[in-house]
Amino acid sequence: MISEVRYVTVAVRDLDRARRFYQETFDYVTHDTATVAGPAFAQLWRLPAGVTAEVAVVGPGGADSGRLRLVAFDHPGEPYWGDYADSQDYGHYALNIRVPEIHSAVQRLRDAGGRSKSEPTRWTVTPEVSAWDSLSYDPDGVILDVFELEPAPGSLMDDYDGRCTALQTICVHSSDARRTARFYAALGFRPWYDKTIERMEGFFRIPAGIPLHNINMVMPGSPAIGRIEIAQYVGFPGSSQRERAVPPNLGLLSASFATTDLAETEKLLHAIGAEPAGETVEVRLPGSGPVRARSWYGPDDELLEFHQAL
Incomplete structure (x- = not known):
């Protein structure tokens, strides 16, 4: 069984500033913090070698779904949407x-x-x-x-x-x-x-x-x-953001779903034509704890992360 969207990973330039913004605007609280790096996150998040990220999971108090995973890279890039001049892109x-x-x-x-x-x-x-x-x-x-x-x-x-x-x-x-x-x-x-x-x-x-x-x-x-x-x-075609929507660039990097059976979820994704974005890894995922996880591309090259608790 696959869940609703549990997290969206949002790359930001300044983690403290982003946390304050969501706290002051929406009364969000911090549910978890972590530092991530290494080969597992290279597979799951397409994190470049040698790049480290500080993470804060935020959302309303008591929320266990629909939370934001704010991520600040030690060498941040630029917003991959730019100024949204090409808002028709995918x-x-x-x-x-x-x-x-x-x-x-x-x-x-x-x-x-x-x-x-x-x-x-x-x-x-x-x-x-x-x-x-x-x-x-x-x-x-x-x-x-x-x-x-x-x-x-x-x-x-x-x-x-x-x-x-x-x-x-x-x-x-x-x-x-x-x-x-x-x-x-x-x-x-x-x-x-x-x-x-x-x-x-x-x-x-x-x-x-x-x-x-x-x-x-x-x-x-x-x-x-x-x-x-x-x-x-309709009638205003755009282009894929796949090559730009990657760390350490800033913006919405992935949507994350929980699953009760990652192996069956992978079979389903293969059956509907999804393309894997990396290998299956075991990792401590901020907000979720120890998981087995893998990322895939959706039909518009949006990155989707699926994880099963260990």
């Missing part, structure tokens, strides 16, 4: 976090060292749920989709404790949204909604007349946390 793109009130959350984000990309905009997610949505940057230029939901009573997202959440989704920019959705469906995810959004070019900063095909996929046992959001700019 791979891990943005982190989505739900907040109780959008305007105050965006102000906290700015005060903590972030900056805005698109101001809060209201749109209908499903007939039962509307959202106030915003796009911002964290201090390292990672895009954060910070949003407030207005769910109807009894709807899928109605169960909410009023706190800033753990990671609700990681957004993957795709060359073919339906193909990517089939891949994650094979892992156990199911679509929450599948829609084409038009007339949002100003919000997404894309050319006029380009619609967004948006598929939001949930893991049935954990629908509110650790989802996959698939985004395709």
Whole structure:
């Protein structure tokens, strides 16, 4: 059995600054810290030889899923998305976090060292749920989709404790949204909604007349946390980020999933055409402890890490 997204590995330039930002903006706490290096992480994270990383796992207090694994390399590179001038490119793109009130959350984000990309905009997610949505940057230029939901009573997202959440989704920019959705469906995810959004070019900063095909996929046992959001700019093709989305460059490096049987998960990944990114290793994984793990490429060359507890 494969889990929802347990972690997203985010490479940052200054670990203390990044921790303060997520603490001040979302009330996150530090769950684990570690120093990593060596051959096992070269296989799992594509960490170059001789490079060491300091790691802090952050998220809401009590959260065991949807957490961020902040990583600072001793010789940091540059943001692999650059200034997002080519926002149509493919791979891990943005982190989505739900907040109780959008305007105050965006102000906290700015005060903590972030900056805005698109101001809060209201749109209908499903007939039962509307959202106030915003796009911002964290201090390292990672895009954060910070949003407030207005769910109807009894709807899928109605169960909410009023706190800033753990990671609700990681957004993957795709060359073919339906193909990517089939891949994650094979892992156990199911679509929450599948829609084409038009007339949002100003919000997404894309050319006029380009619609967004948006598929939001949930893991049935954990629908509110650790989802996959698939985004395709229809008629506006991009390029793979595979060669740039590697340590020590900065940005969203991988999404991590727990599995109860890594060998069976590997068979499944082979069957659906996934490409391994390295060999299977045994390692102490920050936030998870001793595990057997392996990384694979998703359909848009996004790095996916699967781990089984030892």
